[in-house]
Amino acid sequence: MLLNTQRWLPLTLLPFLLLPVLAHEHHDTISDEDLNKPIDSILYMHMGLQALVWGVIFPVGMVFGIVRHRLHVPLQILGFVLTIGGYILGHSHGGRAFPASIHGRTASLLYFPIALQFGLGVYLKLHIHEGTYFRKAAVKAHGIVGASYPILGWVQMLFGALTLGGYCHGGHLGQCLAHYIMGSSFIGYGVLMTLILVVGRGWVPGSSYSPEWWDSWVITLWGIVNTFTEHRGAHWSHKDMQHTSLGVLWWAGGILGIWTSRKRQRSVVPAIIVMITGWAMSAHTQATETSTKIHTTFGVTLMSAGLVRLIEVGFGFVFPPSEGEDTLDRTSTIRPFQHLPPFLLVAAGLLFMSATDEELEFIDKVGMDHVTYTLIMFSWAFFIYFYVNVLVYLYTNTGRNAGSEKPSEGYYKLLANGSRHASDEAGRDSLHDGTIFEMSTVVDDDAEEIK
Structure with a gap:
């Protein structure tokens, strides 16, 4: 198990390392021409991909974690990789430009719970510190963070819709x-x-x-x-x-x-x-x-x-x-x-x-x-x-x-x-089942996998 973890760990960490290189920042001052340009295909891909990840993959993965389904870990890894790809697309599009917004700032902040969830998952997969209080706390923290994903995804998708429409500025x-x-x-x-x-x-x-x-x-x-x-x-x-x-x-x-x-x-x-x-x-x-x-x-x-x-x-x-x-x-x-x-x-x-x-x-x-x-x-x-x-x-x-x-x-x-x-x-x-959120399979890999 440790050997398998060592094989896929570098690949899953690679997207995190690429973020600073491939992303660009939004600016506070944008011309009216750029604000009124049509939306290009890359931005549509960004919206569709992030909706898929945060609206489907992560919530289903959370449920699979609760019931100890064998597809929980693969789904979460897929979600991590795809959401990073969506982040890059969101900062690489042409066409319409957007000023700095709460959607963009929240997107950056979301990588803290993503990195925390990912790190806790890898730690639990390594099966170290078995039976210790620290490991038990890590299991609970992993579950709490994972259970917050549907709420975080809902809020961020709303922010995205408001940013796209240019709503909620000033007196509104x-x-x-x-x-x-x-x-x-x-x-x-x-x-x-x-x-x-x-x-x-x-x-x-x-x-x-x-x-x-x-x-x-x-x-x-x-x-x-x-x-x-x-x-x-x-x-x-x-x-x-x-x-x-x-x-x-x-x-x-x-x-x-x-x-x-x-x-x-x-x-x-x-x-x-x-x-x-x-x-x-x-x-x-x-x-x-x-x-x-x-x-x-x-x-x-x-x-x-x-x-x-x-x-x-x-x-x-x-x-x-x-x-x-x-x-x-x-x-x-x-x-x-x-x-x-x-x-x-x-x-x-x-x-x-x-x-x-x-x-x-x-x-x-x-x-x-x-x-x-x-x-x-x-x-x-x-x-x-x-x-x-x-x-x-x-x-x-x-x-x-x-x-x-x-x-x-x-x-x-x-x-x-x-x-x-x-x-x-x-x-x-x-x-009791409802309290064991996310990644329950990592606690005991010797347990029988359930289809």
Whole structure:
């Protein structure tokens, strides 16, 4: 094993050494002619390659690391090499030029976690310091860094899109921050809800808290931040008042949600807060007709997400009894209806992210109406939610989870064990699996590789 590592190590280090030679810097001052040149094929290759690496290869590799799939290491090495190639392409293109931007600065900073992840992976592959605290810490650090890749990739791809469009400069920065942070939060909320729905159904019933307890804490903390960050200066605009009052709504309702969901009780309060937020956004006064219609669609989508979540909590999944009670475990199947709340949250997040003044001015300029624009956003929502479900499917059905009833029995039927003890054991195993992120195969190469 050490011999094999020594053979491929110089080859994988070569791209890191070439970066300073092949890359060039962007400049702060660029002529209008260069700013308006068409995009050349090399830049398109850069965008496609980096989207492939950070949107597909690294997330799939992360999942394969969790389940100890034998393709984890090859995928990560491929991702490292391709992303360096994409970096070089991004600094070698002709055509349109771009001023120094957060996308370019973040691209350089991303090579710190990439180098750290790569170095930790090589160290673990060498199998030195076995059984020591340092090696255990390296395994955990390798997992944490690897688990951050989907988030880092999402943020960097958003920065790239904003740089390409020339958005979020000057007075537009505040609006961009509000829309993109909150929109991404809705999408992240939908992804976490999907994970709890599909993977966490064994863990949640055995934990001390209901999902709404966690939801309420997030809503409360976000509301506190929103209350004190939405207004600047002496003058209060109507948007300042609306956004600040939404912050107050969230922490006030969040406190109620924490109280009503204690002792593992389900609570409808988070769903009601989402519905009220959707109503407020649908009635939000906007500068243009297109903006008003897009915000209305966003608000209706968010209200729908809250409504179906309320129905799910009120009439759907019920926790099994506490240990010692005789009632049978009822966490056996996922109802198709339960996919609606996370999907609608993803759709709402995308609609809100796409509703900045600059973006809507662009679609007005190209002659696109709000219906076409909304259909495009919902198409992206379907694709993203499909991809999230594919990643979850890979987790539940490949590697060491392949052919096992733990943590899933297929995809839509989970933990159908008929007893509380079996459900709790499966839940604890699932939770444990989720903590061993990335590169788990490097801990013990003597273990049997799983196809």
